[in-house]
Amino acid sequence: MALRITDECINCDVCEPPCPNQAISMGESIYVIDPLKCTECVGHFDEPQCKVVCPVDCIEIHPDWKEGQDVLMARYKQLTGKT
Structure with missing residues (x-):
């Protein structure tokens, strides 16, 4: 599953840097997550780093x-070039 950022986002800028897939960027008014790049940190970490650092959940x-998990791992491999 991919993640998304809700309207409760306060634009604190803490979620973007830890994303290993560069899936998070500034949208029109709040940060957004590109579902084609989001792997929920599968292959990188045990839990999504954006959720770990988000102060407003x-x-x-x-x-x-x-x-x-199989789809997320396949996306991780595609994005990183790992087999």
Whole structure:
């Protein structure tokens, strides 16, 4: 599953730097997560780093991107070039 940032985002800038896939960027009014780059940190960390650092807990599972660990690992391998 990919993650998304809700409207509760306060634009504190702490979620973008720890994202190993550069999936987080500034949107029109709040930060956004590119679901094609988000692996929920699978392959990098044991838990999504954006959720770890978010002070307002505004990052949730994206309801339109329900994917299993196998899909997330495949995306990790594609994004990193690892096999």
